[in-house]
Amino acid sequence: MIASNRAALRRLSRIAMGVGLAAVLAGCGGGFGNFFQGGERSQEATAEMHAQERERLPGSGQDGTIWDLFTNVDPPSTTVEVNRYIWNAALEVLDFLPVQTVDPFSGVIVTGFGTPPGGGRAYRAAVLVNDPALDARSLNVALMTQGGPASRETVRAVEDAILTRARQLRIRDRGM
Structure with missing residues (x-):
């Protein structure tokens, strides 16, 4: 009984390895054809293959290779991972300010002037949440008054209030 299970397991592992090897070779786009036929690829053919690979751009409609799964071809400015607790806390803490622009994909909140x-003093805020970590480095706040930039102490107090509220939201979600 045990011997038959081992034999079946060996057959299954051979099949899995064969399928994996076939997938890898298929993903190479036939680039190993000359190698398996015993011939060598000329420098011209190699240069042409590299030029074709460089022409392939994301979204161009051309098929990629299996190796494209392991590359990050998206520009870094496409999206930013945003910590949801800091994002929601910033909206809650600054809810007295009229929101002008909100972009959760880039992590930017821009408000108008509000008191x-x-x-007695009106403020305007720009908030950037640029990291998925619940950390002070994930949050950038800029405050303006109608007379110019707000004091560092005021900006620090707003950042502290946002981070404190973000921690409270996380604790509430986790039921701690």
Whole structure:
């Protein structure tokens, strides 16, 4: 009984290896044809193959190879991973400011001028959440008053309030 299970397991592993090898060779686009036929590829053929690979651009409609799975061809400015707790906390803490622009894909919140509750000075904010970590480095806040930039202490207080609220939201979600 045990011997038959081992034999079946060996057959299954050979089949899996054969399928994997076939997938790898198919993904190479036939580039190993000359190698398996015993011939060598000329320098011209190699240069032409490299030129064709360089012409392949993402979204051009051309088929890629299996190796394209292991490359990051997206430009780094396409999307930014945003920490959802910091994002929601920033919207909650700055809810007294009228929102002008919100882009969760790039992590940017821009507001118009507004006065905080109990305050007399109007502020305008620009917030950038640029990392998925719940960390102070993931948050950049810029505050402006109608007279110019806000003080460092005010900016620090707003950042601290956003990060504190983000931690509270995370704790609430995890049921801690």
